[in-house]
Amino acid sequence: MKAIVAVDLDWGIGYKGNLLQRIPEDMKLFKRMTLGKVVVMGRETFESLPGKKPLTDRINILLSKTMQPTDDKIIICRSLGELFEQLKKYDPDDVFVIGGESIYTQLLPYCTEVYVTRIKNKYEADKYFTNLDKEEAWELVSEGDPQNYNDIRFNFLRYVKTSSLKGGKD
Numbered sequence: 587m588k589a590i591v592a593v594d595l596d597w598g599i600g601y602k603g604n605l606l607q608r609i610p611e612d613m614k615l616f617k618r619m620t621l622g623k624v625v626v627m628g629r630e631t632f633e634s635l636p637g638k639k640p641l642t643d644r645i646n647i648l649l650s651k652t653m654q655p656t657d658d659k660i661i662i663c664r665s666l667g668e669l670f671e672q673l674k675k676y677d678p679d680d681v682f683v684i685g686g687e688s689i690y691t692q693l694l695p696y697c698t699e700v701y702v703t704r705i706k707n708k709y710e711a712d713k714y715f716t717n718l719d720k721e722e723a724w725e726l727v728s729e730g731d732p733q734n735y736n737d738i739r740f741n742f743l744r745y746v747k748t749s750s751l752k753g754g755k756d
């Protein structure tokens with residue numbers, strides 16, 4: 587299982603139910619990485635999607651104890667147990683955790699890789715991702731060149747769980 591996230595310099599990821607920033611290159615990367623794959627998200631994140639519609643050409647799995655089924659393209663899991671049962675059907679390398687904070691926090695221990703878009707600004711935030719630079723279990727293995735969108739600087743990073751590196755799995 588992998589996670590994909592956009593963070594600011596404080597590892598902030600959201601404020602008042604929204605993303606901190608929308609960067610077209612980040613959206614493109616997100617699409618490229620997740621297309622044809624399985625995306626796992628929390629109810630709040632689902633409700634922040636355009637039109638509250640599932641992401642196209644991906645298997646959408648939503649964690650929620652409260653949401654009623656609205657669309658047969660969405661698989662709703664009521665607990666982590668139900669989620670793991672569902673995920674048995676898929677190759678773990680094809681499963682992307684896409685947020686938000688509560689889902690990242692619960693599933694990070696099961697992830698082997700995290701794709702991070704690092705936005706080099708500080709924003710007002712009320713939701714955060716774990717600071718992987720402070721986690722011994724995680725290693726920064728690649729860092730893309732700095733890019734600009736208007737006056738926003740950002741780059742793409744990839745972190746790998748060190749135990750999976752030792753296990754020989756890239």
Ligand SMILES: NC(=O)c1ccc[n+]([C@@H]2O[C@H](COP(=O)([O-])OP(=O)(O)OC[C@H]3O[C@@H](n4cnc5c(N)ncnc54)[C@H](OP(=O)(O)O)[C@@H]3O)[C@@H](O)[C@H]2O)c1
Pocket residue numbers: 590591592593598599600601602603604605606627628629630631632634649650651652653663664665666684685686687688689690692713
């Ligand atoms: N920067 C990024 O890359 C990024 C990506 C995604 C989201 N975000 C941001 O993150 C924020 C949302 O994060 P959030 O933590 O508030 O919400 P969230 O994780 O998207 O959703 C939380 C909801 O998920 C359900 N849930 C959580 N754990 C569950 C479990 N074990 N079993 C069943 N259901 C479970 C619950 O829904 P019920 O209440 O229905 O039970 C809970 O209220 C927004 O600001 C969003 O923009 C940022």
